Amino acid sequence: MDLKLLRLYKFPMLIALSCVAFYWTFAYGVDREDFGRLVMLYTALCILSYKLYNLLRHNFKFLVILAIIFRLVFLFALPELSQDYFRFIWDGQLINAGINPYLFIPSEISNELNFSNTEVLLQGMGSLSAGHYSNYPPVNQLLFAVSSFLANSSQLLNVMFLRSLIILADLGTVFFGARLLSNLGMSRDRIFLYILNPFIIIEMTGNLHFESVMVFFLAWSLYLLHNNRWIASAIVLGLSISVKLLPLLFLPLFFGFFLKNSKLSFVKLLGFYSLIILTLVISFAPFYSEEVMANFMASVGLWFGKFEFNASLYYLVRWIGFQVKGYNIIETAGKILPVITFVAVLLLTFLRKNGTMQSLIRSMLFGISVYLLLSTTVHPWYLAIPLFLSVFTRFRLMLIWSLLVILSYSAYSNAQYDENLWLVASEYIIVIGYFLYELFLQKSSKPVDRVY
Numbered sequence: 001m002d003l004k005l006l007r008l009y010k011f012p013m014l015i016a017l018s019c020v021a022f023y024w025t026f027a028y029g030v031d032r033e034d035f036g037r038l039v040m041l042y043t044a045l046c047i048l049s050y051k052l053y054n055l056l057r058h059n060f061k062f063l064v065i066l067a068i069i070f071r072l073v074f075l076f077a078l079p080e081l082s083q084d085y086f087r088f089i090w091d092g093q094l095i096n097a098g099i100n101p102y103l104f105i106p107s108e109i110s111n112e113l114n115f116s117n118t119e120v121l122l123q124g125m126g127s128l129s130a131g132h133y134s135n136y137p138p139v140n141q142l143l144f145a146v147s148s149f150l151a152n153s154s155q156l157l158n159v160m161f162l163r164s165l166i167i168l169a170d171l172g173t174v175f176f177g178a179r180l181l182s183n184l185g186m187s188r189d190r191i192f193l194y195i196l197n198p199f200i201i202i203e204m205t206g207n208l209h210f211e212s213v214m215v216f217f218l219a220w221s222l223y224l225l226h227n228n229r230w231i232a233s234a235i236v237l238g239l240s241i242s243v244k245l246l247p248l249l250f251l252p253l254f255f256g257f258f259l260k261n262s263k264l265s266f267v268k269l270l271g272f273y274s275l276i277i278l279t280l281v282i283s284f285a286p287f288y289s290e291e292v293m294a295n296f297m298a299s300v301g302l303w304f305g306k307f308e309f310n311a312s313l314y315y316l317v318r319w320i321g322f323q324v325k326g327y328n329i330i331e332t333a334g335k336i337l338p339v340i341t342f343v344a345v346l347l348l349t350f351l352r353k354n355g356t357m358q359s360l361i362r363s364m365l366f367g368i369s370v371y372l373l374l375s376t377t378v379h380p381w382y383l384a385i386p387l388f389l390s391v392f393t394r395f396r397l398m399l400i401w402s403l404l405v406i407l408s409y410s411a412y413s414n415a416q417y418d419e420n421l422w423l424v425a426s427e428y429i430i431v432i433g434y435f436l437y438e439l440f441l442q443k444s445s446k447p448v449d450r451v452y
Helices: 002-028 035-056 060-072 084-096 106-112 118-130 138-151 155-183 188-195 198-206 211-226 230-241 246-260 266-287 290-305 313-324 330-351 357-374 380-390 397-413 421-441
Strands: none
Touching: 002 035, 002 060, 002 198, 035 060, 035 198, 035 397, 060 155, 060 188, 060 198, 084 118, 084 138, 084 155, 106 118, 138 155, 138 211, 138 266, 155 188, 155 198, 155 211, 188 380, 198 211, 198 380, 198 397, 211 230, 211 246, 211 357, 211 380, 230 246, 230 266, 246 266, 246 330, 246 357, 246 380, 290 330, 313 330, 313 357, 330 357, 357 380, 357 421, 380 397, 397 421
């Protein structure tokens, strides 16, 4: 019997060991300037992971173990593909020193601090981050503070604690995501399209982006809501927003879900929204002042009116602006495009039937896809929420996009961080083309479990 099992798992184990080797290279042997090597390694990992999923998709426990092993490969590595973690450590140290991280710009307060690693953190985070107020919401700041307290001034220990929190969040997503899939009559194994995706492992565990924690709270909230525990769902959704603000986009969509669900009502909808707002107020309360809110909103606003990276439709708008106005119209476009996104979400709210969890999740997926396609800045880790949501639908667009998003790293292959717009165009031509194919041409009668 053991020999039979060995033969059965021989090929999957070879694939798993190959994945471990590639993840090890990502963790300890590559930097973001080496674009060609990044693309080859990442593409190989995506192919191998997809094959591994197809071979073992019905062996839930074994895939969970592999997901943990792949993440633990990164445990002792400092992130090579992102410098954001320097700001995480900085904000955490400020809180533990009794300093409000929203009140001061790092480059302006550095001379007044007696941190042993001040210069290291300033240089590590770069002039862009060091020159602006923190834009990380309170729950995120709490995690930074806990990690900083436990690690003291050790950079590696700080990274290890932050990484452990992200791994725990991913395990929570497996737990609640699999349960929600089962409750919706879908195969719980589909959660591995998210958890085993190299994009999630590298960008979240490897590069320390806390979208994993945001997704964990979102998965938990949707699971609770599906089980009619709307009070707990609202509180947990508030926590998700307090990790990253992006789930705010979904709030209008719950209007249709509550009013068209026989076990819910308008009164409960008001209570749901009120609890979300209360959770956010409580989370911000320890930091609150008018100056803090002004600084925080100004920092968030930069992502709409100043920064631009890996955008799609916005780059077309920018080009038209140069032809008509003769200059970059990002400040104008950054105000108009979010309004278009909001209108699109309202249309999804009132024109679609969102009375079931499946239809609600589809609307959430469409809404955030519109947001990303109209954004001026689309960093790779922004795809975490739509990738998670797509697991519950027939659409596999996000699998394609999570593969192609590695092309955005071409900007780091030169000292000026100039983007290769041909690669950006290639990314979005394929993404938008595949989206239109799935939306209008692909038959929707396929069984959900087999669409991937």
